Amino acid sequence: MPVYIRKNVNFTPPSIDNFPLEDDEDYITDPDQLLDRLPQPYRMIDKVLSQWYDEVWQIIEKRENERLEESRRIRAPQYECSAQMESQGRACCVCDSVDGRYIFIGQPRGLSAVDVQTQEKVASWEEESVDIHYVKAYLIGVQVYLVVTIDDMGFARLLIFGGDKFYFVKILNEFQKGRGGAHRPIFSNPAHGEGGTKLIISKCEASRNGDYLGAMFENPETAEVWLEVYKLPRDAWLNELESVLTKKEEKSEEDQGTDTQAPTDQEAPTPQNEVEPPPAATQEESTGGEKHTPKLSPTSVVMKLKPPPSMSELRQKGNPASSIHSACQKVDSGEVIGTGVNHILTPNHKDMRKEVFAHLHDNLMEYLPKEEEAEPLEDVNFHFMTAGRLVPTGLEQQSQIEEEDDMKRLPTTIAVWWKGSTHVVHYSLLKQHKDFDVKPDLVWPYLSPVTSSAISDDTSLLAVGFENGNIIIWDRYLGIQRGIVNIMDRVKIVQLTFLDPNICPQNLDDYQPYRTKTSTYLLALCDNGALYIMMSGPGLELDPICITPPVESEDDIFTMVQPIPGMHDLLITVVKSGKVQIRDTLQGTVLCEPVLPKSHELMTPWDPVVAVGAMGQVLFLKGNNKDYGEEEGGDQSESAGALFMYQMKLFPTLDSYMSRRRDKVSQTVHAKIENRIEALMKERIAQQGLRKHRMQERWGNMKEEIWSILQYKDMAEKKADNRPEIHYKRVRNLSQTPGSMGWTPFFRN
Numbered sequence: 196m197p198v199y200i201r202k203n204v205n206f207t208p209p210s211i212d213n214f215p216l217e218d219d220e221d222y223i224t225d226p227d228q229l230l231d232r233l234p235q236p237y238r239m240i241d242k243v244l245s246q247w248y249d250e251v252w253q254i255i256e257k258r259e260n261e262r263l264e265e266s267r268r269i270r271a272p273q274y275e276c277s278a279q280m281e282s283q284g285r286a287c288c289v290c291d292s293v294d295g296r297y298i299f300i301g302q303p304r305g306l307s308a309v310d311v312q313t314q315e316k317v318a319s320w321e322e323e324s325v326d327i328h329y330v331k332a333y334l335i336g337v338q339v340y341l342v343v344t345i346d347d348m349g350f351a352r353l354l355i356f357g358g359d360k361f362y363f364v365k366i367l368n369e370f371q372k373g374r375g376g377a378h379r380p381i382f383s384n385p386a387h388g389e390g391g392t393k394l395i396i397s398k399c400e401a402s403r404n405g406d407y408l409g410a411m412f413e414n415p416e417t418a419e420v421w422l423e424v425y426k427l428p429r430d431a432w433l434n435e436l437e438s439v440l441t442k443k444e445e446k447s448e449e450d451q452g453t454d455t456q457a458p459t460d461q462e463a464p465t466p467q468n469e470v471e472p473p474p475a476a477t478q479e480e481s482t483g484g485e486k487h488t489p490k491l492s493p494t495s496v497v498m499k500l501k502p503p504p505s506m507s508e509l510r511q512k513g514n515p516a517s518s519i520h521s522a523c524q525k526v527d528s529g530e531v532i533g534t535g536v537n538h539i540l541t542p543n544h545k546d547m548r549k550e551v552f553a554h555l556h557d558n559l560m561e562y563l564p565k566e567e568e569a570e571p572l573e574d575v576n577f578h579f580m581t582a583g584r585l586v587p588t589g590l591e592q593q594s595q596i597e598e599e600d601d602m603k604r605l606p607t608t609i610a611v612w613w614k615g616s617t618h619v620v621h622y623s624l625l626k627q628h629k630d631f632d633v634k635p636d637l638v639w640p641y642l643s644p645v646t647s648s649a650i651s652d653d654t655s656l657l658a659v660g661f662e663n664g665n666i667i668i669w670d671r672y673l674g675i676q677r678g679i680v681n682i683m684d685r686v687k688i689v690q691l692t693f694l695d696p697n698i699c700p701q702n703l704d705d706y707q708p709y710r711t712k713t714s715t716y717l718l719a720l721c722d723n724g725a726l727y728i729m730m731s732g733p734g735l736e737l738d739p740i741c742i743t744p745p746v747e748s749e750d751d752i753f754t755m756v757q758p759i760p761g762m763h764d765l766l767i768t769v770v771k772s773g774k775v776q777i778r779d780t781l782q783g784t785v786l787c788e789p790v791l792p793k794s795h796e797l798m799t800p801w802d803p804v805v806a807v808g809a810m811g812q813v814l815f816l817k818g819n820n821k822d823y824g825e826e827e828g829g830d831q832s833e834s835a836g837a838l839f840m841y842q843m844k845l846f847p848t849l850d851s852y853m854s855r856r857r858d859k860v861s862q863t864v865h866a867k868i869e870n871r872i873e874a875l876m877k878e879r880i881a882q883q884g885l886r887k888h889r890m891q892e893r894w895g896n897m898k899e900e901i902w903s904i905l906q907y908k909d910m911a912e913k914k915a916d917n918r919p920e921i922h923y924k925r926v927r928n929l930s931q932t933p934g935s936m937g938w939t940p941f942f943r944n
């Protein structure tokens with residue numbers, strides 16, 4: 196068979212670079228492709244199983260990496276409790292006294308005071324069907340405390356603890372027991388409600404020294420909230436309690452004198468000579484009930500504040516004036532930025548315009564964006580502040596400004612901001628106000644909603660945190676703004692805390708030998724779990740330092756961040772998982788972890804029951820029994836949990852902090868003219884020896900300086916003599932040069 200072959204055809208082998216790439220779908224490279232593909236529905240089942248397998252493998256790798264990182268991490272030492280107070284197992288809330296002597300424990304059916312050093316119950320106040328869920332103590336005298344409590348029904352009570360005994364003062368939203376043990380309201384004030392409306396107090400706080408008190412009232416039926424501010428007669432209460440205690444001491448001395456009289460006869464004592472047991476009234480009085488309590492001076496209402504209206508309410512609200520003349524009187528001149536309520540548009544006019552707009556654009560109304568319903572203002576925050584230069588009220592009392600004792604400085608202003616509001620309002624406490632007709636003395640408007648605020652112990656510094664991550668610090672004493680700092684964009688400031696200035700370095704200025712300002716640290720907690728600290732002082736910029744990075748898991752979010760009283764260089768933190776940690780404030784490192792017994796767990800980690808007594812020496816934690824089940828009656832027994840005590844001074848990792856010296860540093864610096872002159876004179880006297888030494892050196896260098904001056908003078912004279920003479924004949928006449936003033940017609944000869 197003939198074969199035809201082309202002539203002049205050269206065979207070129209393929210290049211190595213042009214080889215086709217290996218295909219994963221090729222059955223030669225992948226043995227699994229030798230088999231045919233699975234038919235449906237087995238193909239879908241195989242795909243789902245393969246996806247599940249990949250996801251499970253990723254989870255296993257992630258857990259293995261986390262376990263490896265956890266094993267490499269240096270764990271803080273854990274310390275167990277020193278004592279267990281089983282008798283206080285029903286504690287619902289705990290707070291410490293300001294001086295660290297006692298802790299006040301809120302329990303079902305009452306309140307008790309426990310000595311921190313001996314852990315023994317000193318006094319108790321009991322009442323049926325009262326379950327205390329909030330307790331706060333304020334020091335109003337020498338070992339005399341004002342105790343504010345709120346129970347589970349929303350009733351706020353004021354008690355005074357002094358002389359190892361509780362004295363009941365009053366119920367703010369006062370209810371009385373009627374027939375059959377039922378509560379019926381007594382409203383002496385029309386603002387409290389009508390027709391037996393039950394009011395609830397959700398927040399109740401007093402000033403630092405117990406001179407004023409603020410309570411937030413809620414009406415569940417009408418969903419109205421308002422703030423009431425009370426003036427507390429602190430000095431009158433102290434005088435009345437002192438008189439009561441002196442009478443009791445005299446009576447006890449008389450009783451002891453009668454008891455020491457022995458019978459004259461040698462016979463055994465008769466029943467008439469025996470001491471009779473105390474009557475039932477005194478036994479009831481020892482329990483601290485409301486009966487047999489000395490009559491104390493009543494409180495007085497200073498002002499009542501309503502929350503500001505929301506923007507949607509302002510847009511829908513018209514001028515309620517009855518006539519045009521009265522409406523024009525309420526219209527402002529427009530010189531001040533306000534809420535826009537003072538206009539002449541009546542509600543009927545606005546409703547008519549809405550109807551006309553809806554009729555003209557009926558086919559497009561469904562495409563309009565729906566108005567978002569604003570969240571109700573359910574929370575209020577307020578601070579009682581002393582006199583300062585931001586609000587002039589109270590500055591006329593020079594003794595209040597220069598007073599060094601904080602117990603004698605009375606608050607003159609209250610700063611209020613509501614949840615979701617964009618402004619902080621200042622009201623004077625020294626003016627007479629009518630119900631809900633209070634005009635503010637100072638308003639701070641902001642662009643972002645306020646989320647947190649803090650004030651220093653002497654109320655000289657005020658910090659405000661916002662939803663956009665900004666923080667503003669005001670110096671109220673000097674009336675200036677210390678600075679603005681942005682922590683992080685799109686991060687909400689949740690909590691602000693001023694720390695004690697004794698842990699902050701106090702640098703003096705270069706010129707003044709006396710302090711003009713005090714440097715202090717500000718602690719900020721963000722909603723992403725990050726902790727920042729910044730130093731505010733003279734000539735310093737607010738540079739935030741992150742001591743704890745943002746958390747990745749929700750279990751690691753802080754539910755409590757509180758500096759330890761008396762030792763602000765230590766922080767006690769509680770995370771959502773239930774861990775209690777003690778951290779270094781400036782570095783954020785975990786120093787140790789107080790742990791509960793294995794049979795118990797921390798009670799409500801999102802709202803833990805934690806207190807520190809004895810100025811940072813003793814820690815109290817409330818733990819619940821893991822294996823405990825509620826009884827059939829529903830009453831919580833003492834076996835449900837216990838109050839655990841930790842001796843923090845025995846923790847080895849805190850030895851350096853316990854032995855550290857902390858001098859008292861005043862945050863308010865009031866430099867009088869006498870103090871300034873005295874400081875300048877002391878500095879001059881201290882520099883007298885240095886000045887004498889400098890004068891001797893000056894006189895020693897005088898000859899050399901005079902000789903150098905004479906040399907310079909001789910050199911200058913020689914240069915002047917050697918200077919060449921200038922022959923003016925050789926110089927051309929200036930009037931003949933072009934461009935000179937001689938060529939002008941006004942200067943020709």
